Amino acid sequence: KNEVEQSPQNLTAQEGEFITINCSYSVGISALHWLQQHPGGGIVSLFMLSSGKKKHGRLIATINIQEKHSSLHITASHPRDSAVYICAVVNNNDMRFGAGTRLTVKP
Amino acid sequence: EAQVTQNPRYLITVTGKKLTVTCSQNMNHEYMSWYRQDPGLGLRQIYYSMNVEVTDKGDVPEGYKVSRKEKRNFPLILESPSPNQTSLYFCASSPTGLGGTEAFFGQGTRLTVV
Numbered sequence: 001k002n003e004v005e006q007s008p009q010n011l012t013a014q015e016g017e018f019i020t021i022n023c024s025y026s027v028g029i030s031a032l033h034w035l036q037q038h039p040g041g042g043i044v045s046l047f048m049l050s051s052g053k054k055k056h057g058r059l060i061a062t063i064n065i066q067e068k069h070s071s072l073h074i075t076a077s078h079p080r081d082s083a084v085y086i087c088a089v090v091n092n093n094d095m096r097f098g099a100g101t102r103l104t105v106k107p
Numbered sequence: 108e109a110q111v112t113q114n115p116r117y118l119i120t121v122t123g124k125k126l127t128v129t130c131s132q133n134m135n136h137e138y139m140s141w142y143r144q145d146p147g148l149g150l151r152q153i154y155y156s157m158n159v160e161v162t163d164k165g166d167v168p169e170g171y172k173v174s175r176k177e178k179r180n181f182p183l184i185l186e187s188p189s190p191n192q193t194s195l196y197f198c199a200s201s202p203t204g205l206g207g208t209e210a211f212f213g214q215g216t217r218l219t220v221v
Binding site for chain 2: 041043050
């Protein structure tokens with residue numbers, strides 16, 4: 001069993017829909033990162049969380065340390081949100097990654 | 108512009124021919140790290156460095172070397188590349204470490220070893 005599990009693996013949505021991507025982990029962590037990987041391959045950091053909730057524009061990330069679970073929400077999704085979203089957990093600067101969720105938003 | 112720069116972006120080489128992939132950041136970050144990304148295996152950490160002259164192994168360090176002689180540079184060295192090191196490689200940096208600050212990634216280096 002992977003230490004970091006993401007669901008779903010693939011997600012197709014219509015423009016404007018509310019999107020939720022989930023991440024569960026089985027190890028103790030000091031932080032959790034949400035990353036976005038574009039079709040060209042580049043990786044961008046969206047959020048770094050150690051507790052609670054963060055919001056940036058249409059993106060919201062939450063983490064529940066007790067339940068070892070995090071969610072990434074996208075409100076009013078747009079085709080430009082199409083990308084792979086990766087959850088990564090950190091323990092003592094050792095970073096472990098989920099397999100990623102491939103999101104496709106159709107116009 | 109604040110950035111992490113990797114070179115080269117693409118490289119095809121032959122088995123056994125030593126190569127270096129460079130990584131440089133202009134943000135005065137203490138922490139730098141290397142990852143490889145493979146289909147079906149996702150991203151895995153190779154090495155990381157908390158500061159100058161301080162490096163540690165990640166999940167998959169075999170076949171790789173790193174050095175951190177200057178704060179801004181963190182090269183990845185493959186002394187004798189093999190085909191199983193064909194992969195997409197990313198360098199990243201962070202102000203003080205991934206446990207408290209966000210990560211900044213380079214553009215990636217696609218390496219093919221034949």
